[in-house]
Amino acid sequence: MIEIRIHGRGGQGNVVAAYVLAGAAFEEGMRCQAFPNFGAERRGAPVVAFVRIAEKPILRRCQVEAPGFLIIQDESLLHIPSVLEGLKDKGGVLVNSLKSSEELTKEYGRPMIALAGSQMAQEIVGRPLANVALLSAFLTLSAILPLEALKKALSKRFKGEVLEKNLKLIDEVGAHVSAGQWKKEAKHVACA
Amino acid sequence: MLHALEGSQAIAQAVALCRPGVVAAYPITPQTHIVENISKLVADGKLKCEFVSVESEFSAASVVLGASAAGSRSYTASSSQGILLMAEVLFDIAGMRLPVVMTCANRAISAPINIWNDHQDSMTVRDSGWIQLHCADNQEAIDTSIQAFRIAERTELPVMVCMDGFVLTHTLEVVDMPSAEQVDSYLPPFTFKNKLDPKHPLSLGTLVGPEYYTEARYSLHRALEKALPEIEAADADWAKICGRAAGGLLTVEGPENATTAVLAMGSVVSTLTESNEMLPGNKRVKIIKLRSFRPFPIEALQMACQGLKELIVLERAFSPGLGGILGTEVRAALAGMQKPPQVRNFTVGLGGRDIPMSTLSKLINAAKAQAPGGFAILDVEPERLPPEDR
Numbered sequence: 218m219i220e221i222r223i224h225g226r227g228g229q230g231n232v233v234a235a236y237v238l239a240g241a242a243f244e245e246g247m248r249c250q251a252f253p254n255f256g257a258e259r260r261g262a263p264v265v266a267f268v269r270i271a272e273k274p275i276l277r278r279c280q281v282e283a284p285g286f287l288i289i290q291d292e293s294l295l296h297i298p299s300v301l302e303g304l305k306d307k308g309g310v311l312v313n314s315l316k317s318s319e320e321l322t323k324e325y326g327r328p329m330i331a332l333a334g335s336q337m338a339q340e341i342v343g344r345p346l347a348n349v350a351l352l353s354a355f356l357t358l359s360a361i362l363p364l365e366a367l368k369k370a371l372s373k374r375f376k377g378e379v380l381e382k383n384l385k386l387i388d389e390v391g392a393h394v395s396a397g398q399w400k401k402e403a404k405h406v407a408c409a
Numbered sequence: 410m411l412h413a414l415e416g417s418q419a420i421a422q423a424v425a426l427c428r429p430g431v432v433a434a435y436p437i438t439p440q441t442h443i444v445e446n447i448s449k450l451v452a453d454g455k456l457k458c459e460f461v462s463v464e465s466e467f468s469a470a471s472v473v474l475g476a477s478a479a480g481s482r483s484y485t486a487s488s489s490q491g492i493l494l495m496a497e498v499l500f501d502i503a504g505m506r507l508p509v510v511m512t513c514a515n516r517a518i519s520a521p522i523n524i525w526n527d528h529q530d531s532m533t534v535r536d537s538g539w540i541q542l543h544c545a546d547n548q549e550a551i552d553t554s555i556q557a558f559r560i561a562e563r564t565e566l567p568v569m570v571c572m573d574g575f576v577l578t579h580t581l582e583v584v585d586m587p588s589a590e591q592v593d594s595y596l597p598p599f600t601f602k603n604k605l606d607p608k609h610p611l612s613l614g615t616l617v618g619p620e621y622y623t624e625a626r627y628s629l630h631r632a633l634e635k636a637l638p639e640i641e642a643a644d645a646d647w648a649k650i651c652g653r654a655a656g657g658l659l660t661v662e663g664p665e666n667a668t669t670a671v672l673a674m675g676s677v678v679s680t681l682t683e684s685n686e687m688l689p690g691n692k693r694v695k696i697i698k699l700r701s702f703r704p705f706p707i708e709a710l711q712m713a714c715q716g717l718k719e720l721i722v723l724e725r726a727f728s729p730g731l732g733g734i735l736g737t738e739v740r741a742a743l744a745g746m747q748k749p750p751q752v753r754n755f756t757v758g759l760g761g762r763d764i765p766m767s768t769l770s771k772l773i774n775a776a777k778a779q780a781p782g783g784f785a786i787l788d789v790e791p792e793r794l795p796p797e798d799r
Contacts, residue, residue, distance in 0.1 A: 255524075
């Protein structure tokens with residue numbers, strides 16, 4: 218089982234990101250679980266969502282305390298100490314930021330991968346929402362699911378132009394990160 | 410067919426498969442998505458049903474009371490303060506023996522205001538005369554929602570399907586949504602022999618003096634008791650159609666020779682079950698999942714507790730000034746056993762406090778230190794209390 222925690226701000230499509238990622242796992246015949254941990258439900262407030270992906274039915278329903286991966290929709294959230302809390306030793310951190318991965322790694326003192334998700338989404342979809350871009354980057358890096366699964370999950374939720382543009386975004390992002398870079402990490406952080 | 414669905418959406422679809430005639434509801438977190446999805450199904454023409462938007466939960470309950478009395482299959486859903494505002498009408502619905510079904514998306518109650526999950530809302534109306542069934546996951550919530558209509562209509566008692574707010578309602582997971590054919594073969598169209606009909610006038614809920622009130626209330630008690638086999642049969646018959654049961658009155662899992670058991674209701678059972686599987690074999694306990702809280706399955710519980718030395722009751726509510734509610738009831742229920750287990754009682758996870766995987770071990774250790782008849786809130790943080798309460 219792989220456990221993922223997604224940090225964002227109200228209005229950034231955090232819950233949708235969690236549901237779509239879990240939906241992608243379902244499309245691949247896996248078991249999945251995604252749920253939000255709502256704080257104050259207002260735009261801009263920090264929000265967290267959890268995703269679990271496994272081969273077998275998932276029983277535990279507690280919050281993800283020791284995620285294998287963190288997906289951070291807004292770099293400013295890294296200033297909240299609890300955001301990095303519990304991350305597994307060799308776990309991966311993906312951050313929506315205009316900085317480079319090297320800059321982030323240096324600044325926060327641990328390996329991080331940066332993706333200019335908002336910028337790419339603005340260019341391709343016309344809205345600066347990084348969620349789909351981050352999911353595409355995460356799946357490309359970790360190779361835990363094919364991008365096709367993400368596309369299928371997305372097409373169950375969206376249609377028309379919005380869907381078309383997001384599918385394009387998925388392909389575009391895939392070319393911006395190094396495929397399979399987190400393959401080893403994905404194996405390492407998987408728990409029974 | 411398997412789908413990855415949010416709990417609320419799954420319940421909306423399951424309720425729609427039961428072909429309700431009237432749905433009335435007022436939005437309240439975390440229940441809102443359920444009726445939102447039902448209203449969308451109605452608006453999209455996928456469900457032919459009268460959807461009544463009302464101005465309060467009191468009205469929502471009143472509408473389904475009237476609709477049910479007029480012979481229509483009726484459904485509502487609520488949470489927390491909504492359940493409390495409905496309380497007067499909920500007692501009426503049960504007293505009038507109307508087969509209404511509702512989902513309680515379990516949530517804490519005020520004050521202080523809190524929108525997150527525990528069981529204090531449904532507990533507050535435990536004596537209303539409604540059947541209360543608790544669900545451990547979204548599949549059970551789907552299957553129990555469908556069974557609820559059959560149980561309600563056969564027993565002429567209202568059924569409250571309790572599912573944990575957020576933890577189930579807002580969790581997307583893989584569920585098997587039954588087909589319309591499966592549900593239709595299980596649930597016949599609703600025919601209500603006591604319906605209000607101008608051609609055959611009848612009064613419901615009228616004034617009853619001391620001569621008959623006791624008997625009326627006794628009959629309600631007997632009806633709840635007689636619902637026990639109906640709940641079991643409804644689950645067994647559903648299992649014949651879809652190949653899976655939702656837990657009857659209660660289920661017991663874990664090693665047969667274990668002498669300690671943990672009893673709980675709702676989604677916490679899932680986490681406890683996985684934690685239990687991770688314990689070394691000789692440390693594993695039995696997990697008793699209580700599905701039917703009302704009627705309370707005294708006999709089935711006594712059977713499940715045969716051979717136990719210790720029973721730890723874990724609950725998501727309590728009665729201020731007393732202690733555990735479920736724990737107190739379990740102690741009373743087991744008092745008639747030849748060799749009843751020692752009952753330990755803990756409340757955990759109030760107002761959405763997370764119940765982590767470590768809870769089971771913590772619970773087993775805390776139980777060793779609890780005096781007979783004791784009660785404690787397992788996850789209270791002393792440093793967050795005013796000094797005089799530590």
